[in-house]
Amino acid sequence: MxxxxxxxxxLTDPNxxxxxxxxxxxxxxxxxxxxxxFFRKRSLIGDALAHAALPGVMSAFILFQTRDPFxxxxxxxxxxxxxxxxxxxxxxxxxxxxxxxxAIVLSLFFAxxxxxxxxxxxxxxxxxxxxxxxxxxxxxxxxxxxxxxxGIAALLSLTIVVLFYDRLRLITLDxxxxxxxxxxxxxxxxxxxxxxxxxxxxxxxIFGVVLMxxxxxxxxxxxxxxxxxxxxxxxxxxxxxxxxGAASANISYLAPQMPTGPWMVVTLSLIFFISMCxxxxxxxxxxxxxxxxxxxxxxxxxxxxxxxxxxxxxxxxHESLAPEQVLSVRNMGTNALRKSIKRLLKHxxxxxxxxxxxxxxxxxxxxxxxxxxxxxxxxxxxxxANIPAQMVHDSAENVEHVLTPELEHRxxxxxxxxxxxxxxxxxxSSDPFVGGxxx
Amino acid sequence: MNNPKLMQxxxxxxxxxxxxxSLTMHYHHKPVLSxxxxxxxxxxxxxxxxxxGAGKSTLLKGMMGLIPTxxxxxxxxxxxxxxxxxxxxxxxxxxxxxWDFPINVFDVVLMGRYGKLSLFSRPNANDRAIVxxxxxxxxxxxxxxxxxxxxxxxxxxxxxxxxxxxxxASIYLMDEPFxxxxxxxxxxxxxxxxxxxxxxxxIICVHHDLNTVPDYFDWALMVNARLIAxxxxxxxxxxxxxxxxxxGRLALLTEVTERLHKFG
Numbered sequence: 001m002x003x004x005x006x007x008x009x010x011l012t013d014p015n016x017x018x019x020x021x022x023x024x025x026x027x028x029x030x031x032x033x034x035x036x037x038f039f040r041k042r043s044l045i046g047d048a049l050a051h052a053a054l055p056g057v058m059s060a061f062i063l064f065q066t067r068d069p070f071x072x073x074x075x076x077x078x079x080x081x082x083x084x085x086x087x088x089x090x091x092x093x094x095x096x097x098x099x100x101x102x103a104i105v106l107s108l109f110f111a112x113x114x115x116x117x118x119x120x121x122x123x124x125x126x127x128x129x130x131x132x133x134x135x136x137x138x139x140x141x142x143x144x145x146x147x148x149x150x151g152i153a154a155l156l157s158l159t160i161v162v163l164f165y166d167r168l169r170l171i172t173l174d175x176x177x178x179x180x181x182x183x184x185x186x187x188x189x190x191x192x193x194x195x196x197x198x199x200x201x202x203x204x205x206i207f208g209v210v211l212m213x214x215x216x217x218x219x220x221x222x223x224x225x226x227x228x229x230x231x232x233x234x235x236x237x238x239x240x241x242x243x244x245g246a247a248s249a250n251i252s253y254l255a256p257q258m259p260t261g262p263w264m265v266v267t268l269s270l271i272f273f274i275s276m277c278x279x280x281x282x283x284x285x286x287x288x289x290x291x292x293x294x295x296x297x298x299x300x301x302x303x304x305x306x307x308x309x310x311x312x313x314x315x316x317x318h319e320s321l322a323p324e325q326v327l328s329v330r331n332m333g334t335n336a337l338r339k340s341i342k343r344l345l346k347h348x349x350x351x352x353x354x355x356x357x358x359x360x361x362x363x364x365x366x367x368x369x370x371x372x373x374x375x376x377x378x379x380x381x382x383x384x385a386n387i388p389a390q391m392v393h394d395s396a397e398n399v400e401h402v403l404t405p406e407l408e409h410r411x412x413x414x415x416x417x418x419x420x421x422x423x424x425x426x427x428x429s430s431d432p433f434v435g436g437x438x439x
Numbered sequence: 440m441n442n443p444k445l446m447q448x449x450x451x452x453x454x455x456x457x458x459x460x461s462l463t464m465h466y467h468h469k470p471v472l473s474x475x476x477x478x479x480x481x482x483x484x485x486x487x488x489x490x491x492g493a494g495k496s497t498l499l500k501g502m503m504g505l506i507p508t509x510x511x512x513x514x515x516x517x518x519x520x521x522x523x524x525x526x527x528x529x530x531x532x533x534x535x536x537x538w539d540f541p542i543n544v545f546d547v548v549l550m551g552r553y554g555k556l557s558l559f560s561r562p563n564a565n566d567r568a569i570v571x572x573x574x575x576x577x578x579x580x581x582x583x584x585x586x587x588x589x590x591x592x593x594x595x596x597x598x599x600x601x602x603x604x605x606x607x608a609s610i611y612l613m614d615e616p617f618x619x620x621x622x623x624x625x626x627x628x629x630x631x632x633x634x635x636x637x638x639x640x641x642i643i644c645v646h647h648d649l650n651t652v653p654d655y656f657d658w659a660l661m662v663n664a665r666l667i668a669x670x671x672x673x674x675x676x677x678x679x680x681x682x683x684x685x686x687g688r689l690a691l692l693t694e695v696t697e698r699l700h701k702f703g
Contacts, residue, residue: 039541041537169542170553173536173537173542173547173550174531174536174550176505178553179505180504180505181524181553181606182521182554183553227541228586228588229543230540230541230542233541
């Protein structure tokens with residue numbers, strides 16, 4: 001098995017090179033075109049089109065009794081378009097909604113395809129074996145002549161996207177505005193449909209009719225986690241599609257009896273889950289880390305401010321305090337308090353004094369800054385937003401953790417460099433605090 | 440220009456920028472608007488008012504050629520829309536697009552230039568300068584690189600307006616630009632309207648808030664399945680016309696036309 005794997009990636013077998021490059025091209029073209037379906041909120045149409053291709057493939061074989069890729073591809077494209085217009089007609093001219101129209105076309109065309117496939121099995125034609133592979137995909141069945149034609153079709157569909165990128169994006173975002181500019185919207189929609197049909201029918205060889213929807217949608221669903229820019233997302237779709245294509249081809253080589261479609265779904269869903277968890281900004285892990293960091297910051301800053309407030313009452317800023325004293329002023333879980341003390345010790349904000357703790361210079365400055373933010377905001381709300389003084393505390397509790405020096409300056413300037421908060425307490429100055437005396 | 444007679448003459452000299460002749464529109468074979476006639480002189484701000492389902496948006500889309508008309512003629516500057524397409528800018532309702540689409544503000548506004556670009560030409564420095572200027576006009580220059588998914592309702596509306604401005608059109612057709620926006624945006628839009636009018640542009644808006652019609656608009660089109668009144672706000676925006684627009688359901692008319700269409 002390992003030997004076979006190494007043999008595959010040595011690429012010495014010319015057939016492997018063909019299958020691999022074919023799979024990569026087909027994978028990227030379905031990935032890219034699928035993203036347009038995704039952004040137009042018509043994801044499932046790809047699934048319906050893939051099923052609609054089946055009777056086309058079978059009819060072409062029955063009529064011409066050949067596996068020539070041109071004939072098969074032609075048949076698939078024709079029946080895909082028939083299916084597409086069928087859906088379009090039902091949506092526009094009957095009371096049937098799009099989801100039902102998709103289901104009708106999908107099942108009807110698939111049923112016809114299966115009838116034909118069964119009929120073909122009984123025919124006495126040499127070439128018929130392997131035709132059923134199209135149901136679940138079989139990358140290893142690709143031969144050089146297939147790959148050349150499928151590859152050209154894949155490049156064609158990608159070229160359409162590159163050439164008409166601006167218009168296709170405009171129509172995807174805002175169809176009516178495009179129309180109002182005099183852009184020939186139906187033409188571009190047909191062009192896009194053509195490119196989608198093309199990448200669906202060529203993808204059938206390796207992904208299969210039944211699981212085609214995954215090849216169209218997983219790449220964009222994963223790509224969306226990594227970027228906010230459409231060109232970037234499209235590149236990622238191509239990359240993810242290519243990876244899944246390559247992986248499917250490899251597996252198909254190792255286990256020729258196994259259909260490749262399911263493997264492709266497994267590969268793509270792996271990419272999707274990795275994206276969902278580890279993508280920066282949107283990924284679940286990063287989000288979790290960010291929330292934890294913010295929560296810790298809130299705890300630490302609250303603790304510092306509590307130290308400051310207690311010290312302020314005692315008029316001595318280097319007083320040593322017991323954790324219990326902190327808890328008597330601020331409602332905080334003992335566990336959270338313990339962890340917070342540990343972090344503040346580590347950062348040199350507080351220091352240990354036997355069983356007590358006291359603020360360091362650094363800690364005092366930080367505590368003063370947070371207190372200043374808190375009281376400035378309370379004053380801002382009472383003075384500017386006309387909120388009663390007894391109701392501003394809760395908002396300031398949150399705002400004190402997110403203010404920046406720049407915002408602080410603006411608030412302070414707008415309030416005319418105030419010295420007292422609405423409760424009559426002193427707003428600490430922004431100058432650093434050295435040894436109890438302002439510099 | 441203080442002489443009222445002179446002012447009247449100046450008013451008459453103004454050319455008609457939009458003329459609608461017996462326009463009728465259907466939706467799924469049901470009549471939505473019947474036999475609408477009006478014309479609008481240059482430089483006006485025009486409100487289209489009427490109850491829900493009266494056909495206000497339909498009228499706007501019909502004039503813009505976005506949905507097929509059953510009969511009638513619409514002409515801009517005396518010509519068919521096809522010839523004057525780029526002189527007319529359309530601002531759709533905000534809900535019509537998916538604001539989660541991955542694109543930034545600048546690129547959306549740049550789309551206003553697409554009508555002038557031939558198929559394979561890329562937007563040049565001039566187009567970019569026009570976009571920057573349009574963003575400044577609506578006070579959104581700081582948001583140029585922001586994702587549209589991160590905008591508030593008012594900001595979304597400003598982006599739509601900037602996109603229309605980037606078109607450098609002469610007539611602006613807008614579908615409820617004031618719907619769901621904050622006060623600051625509402626004021627900014629009105630300031631923009633005045634600037635546009637000073638530059639001789641014409642603005643036509645579907646508008647919901649009847650209270651602000653006399654302040655914001657100098658013309659009004661009152662619609663309820665047909666045109667109730669069209670003219671200067673102070674002349675047509677009367678209690679009588681409002682009553683006709685909002686209460687005067689002509690039940691019989693609707694019923695008979697529906698029968699007619701089922702029959703035909």
